[in-house]
Amino acid sequence: MTSAEIHDVVIVGGGTAGAVLAARLTENADRTVCLIEAGPSDLGDDRVLRLRNWINLLGTELDYDYPTTPQPRGNSNIRHSRARVLGGCSSHNTMISFLPQPADFADWEAAGAAGWGYEAMLPHYRRLRNTIAPVAEKDRNPIAKDFVTAVSTALGIAEIEDFNAEPFDEGVGFFSVGYDPETGIRSSSSVAYLHPVLDRPNLTLHLETWVEKLSVADGRATGVRVRRPDGSVEFVEAREEVVLCAGSIDTPRLLLLSGIGPADQLRELGIEVVADVPGVGENLLDHPESIIIWETKAPLPPESAMDSDAGLFVRRDAGDPRPDLMFHFYQIPFCENTAPLGYPVPEHGVCMTPNIPRPHSRGRLYLTSADPAVKPALDFRYFTDPDDYDARTLVDGIRLAREVARTAPLSDWLLREVAPGPDVTGDEELSEYARRAAFTVFHPAGTCRMGAADDGLAVVDPELRLRGVAGVRIADASVFPSMPTVNPMVAVLMIGEKAATLIAKE
Numbered sequence: 001m002t003s004a005e006i007h008d009v010v011i012v013g014g015g016t017a018g019a020v021l022a023a024r025l026t027e028n029a030d031r032t033v034c035l036i037e038a039g040p041s042d043l044g045d046d047r048v049l050r051l052r053n054w055i056n057l058l059g060t061e062l063d064y065d066y067p068t069t070p071q072p073r074g075n076s077n078i079r080h081s082r083a084r085v086l087g088g089c090s091s092h093n094t095m096i097s098f099l100p101q102p103a104d105f106a107d108w109e110a111a112g113a114a115g116w117g118y119e120a121m122l123p124h125y126r127r128l129r130n131t132i133a134p135v136a137e138k139d140r141n142p143i144a145k146d147f148v149t150a151v152s153t154a155l156g157i158a159e160i161e162d163f164n165a166e167p168f169d170e171g172v173g174f175f176s177v178g179y180d181p182e183t184g185i186r187s188s189s190s191v192a193y194l195h196p197v198l199d200r201p202n203l204t205l206h207l208e209t210w211v212e213k214l215s216v217a218d219g220r221a222t223g224v225r226v227r228r229p230d231g232s233v234e235f236v237e238a239r240e241e242v243v244l245c246a247g248s249i250d251t252p253r254l255l256l257l258s259g260i261g262p263a264d265q266l267r268e269l270g271i272e273v274v275a276d277v278p279g280v281g282e283n284l285l286d287h288p289e290s291i292i293i294w295e296t297k298a299p300l301p302p303e304s305a306m307d308s309d310a311g312l313f314v315r316r317d318a319g320d321p322r323p324d325l326m327f328h329f330y331q332i333p334f335c336e337n338t339a340p341l342g343y344p345v346p347e348h349g350v351c352m353t354p355n356i357p358r359p360h361s362r363g364r365l366y367l368t369s370a371d372p373a374v375k376p377a378l379d380f381r382y383f384t385d386p387d388d389y390d391a392r393t394l395v396d397g398i399r400l401a402r403e404v405a406r407t408a409p410l411s412d413w414l415l416r417e418v419a420p421g422p423d424v425t426g427d428e429e430l431s432e433y434a435r436r437a438a439f440t441v442f443h444p445a446g447t448c449r450m451g452a453a454d455d456g457l458a459v460v461d462p463e464l465r466l467r468g469v470a471g472v473r474i475a476d477a478s479v480f481p482s483m484p485t486v487n488p489m490v491a492v493l494m495i496g497e498k499a500a501t502l503i504a505k506e
């Protein structure tokens with residue numbers, strides 16, 4: 001294996017956080033940065049750039065498409081979409097953009113992430129280069145407007161014009177979205193951060209290049225072993241540090257394959273232990289959701305930013321300042337998880353997808369083989385929390401959704417409830433349905449969580465430095481100590497910004 005290149009900083013993964021980091025670190029012309037991305041460029045690729053096309057990217061060659069392990073209390077057929085393209089998941093997601101709530105960051109601090117409180121994080125939010133604004137008036141579909149009105153009438157919840165203007169406990173309205181309403185182009189981390197700086201001489205970008213292993217000598221990372229598109233294997237050396245931004249599934253996977261993780265698991269698989277870091281792969285978080293679908297009386301008008309433009313936050317627990325139940329309102333009948341259960345697939349329809357903002361169940365990611373081609377096992381342990389909080393939240397959500405659907409003007413559009421159907425009303429049967437038809441909001445996180453030095457399961461410290469091996473940081477959704485109440489992409493972008501300031505300080 002040849003040592004092909006040497007750079008000051010090597011970033012693994014040109015995704016949501018990795019693109020931010022590469023752009024920020026190369027503002028210093030004296031620092032050389034190599035960004036290594038497994039997927040192709042998004043430049044000029046309309047499939048990726050057109051926000052509303054996101055749903056057509058699921059399961060394509062731009063999606064790693066991770067299965068879950070069997071989920072005895074949930075849906076075992078959930079596929080976890082993860083993007084294989086520059087910009088990462090910000091290049092194929094719905095770009096719903098929420099600043100996390102103050103109490104979300106307070107939870108992180110309480111979990112040992114000193115310096116990650118709300119006030120300290122706000123400057124990183126203000127620095128974001130993405131174009132983020134509430135869905136434009138021209139993209140607001142009449143049925144989504146009527147959903148907002150019906151929620152206010154049925155539940156007495158006020159409309160919020162801009163969810164990012166200030167913290168909220170409840171609210172209904174159109175989401176803030178990262179896109180250009182004139183063109184429909186997404187404001188991904190690649191578009192907002194990388195495209196304008198691709199010609200910087202101190203930035204080297206390798207596309208379609210898979211990082212196979214982190215190389216460590218005498219307890220310090222020296223660089224990474226990569227596989228180029230032509231199959232050749234090379235070593236890319238890091239003079240200062242390696243930053244892992246491969247996301248909450250591929251960052252722990254890479255660490256485990258490099259011998260960094262729970263020693264017992266590694267030994268069982270015949271992987272040489274480089275550092276015993278028991279927390280790698282633990283604390284697998286997600287936002288699970290369920291779904292209630294209606295057939296509409298007629299096809300819907302065409303307006304939309306990305307078919308899930310509005311939503312609702314409900315607070316049931318008065319003891320916490322944050323909402324604890326969220327809905328997306330889809331202007332399409334999303335039947336992927338109900339059709340296999342035998343429910344009808346209407347030609348035109350809408351759905352509400354209640355989700356659990358702060359679920360109690362925790363899962364685990366682990367390897368089943370030392371073969372790097374074998375995907376890691378993702379055991380989310382959906383709905384396994386002993387007090388059954390997670391399933392009860394979805395049952396509450398379905399009941400509230402029905403109240404909204406019964407209320408004008410939304411009710412005027414709806415022909416019939418097709419899943420689970422009006423006859424399913426009891427707690428037990430609603431819970432059974434909600435869990436069997438459950439899906440993911442696509443928010444896996446937490447598998448290399450940040451924490452204090454005395455926390456045995458923390459994988460990185462509050463400066464994002466990997467425990468047990470010097471010269472490595474992690475900056476992506478895997479470092480979340482706990483799940484933010486809201487959709488997490490903005491938190492990930494902020495992690496990219498904060499990582500850049502931490503590295504620049506040194």
Ligand SMILES: Cc1cc2nc3c(=O)[nH]c(=O)nc-3n(C[C@H](O)[C@H](O)[C@H](O)COP(=O)(O)OP(=O)(O)OC[C@H]3O[C@@H](n4cnc5c(N)ncnc54)[C@H](O)[C@@H]3O)c2cc1C
Nearest residue numbers: 013015016017038088089093095096211247477487488489
């Ligand atoms: C379909 C979908 C819709 C979503 N919608 C929203 C939304 O509307 N709002 C929201 O807040 N969140 C949303 N999310 C979640 C959000 O997009 C992610 O939480 C966030 O983007 C994750 O960022 P990341 O930097 O951790 O990882 P990613 O953005 O996934 O970046 C990881 C990058 O690393 C690369 N990589 C991985 N392994 C290697 C390797 N070994 N070598 C080289 N490169 C590698 C990948 O190709 C990828 O580009 C959605 C996610 C999906 C999938």
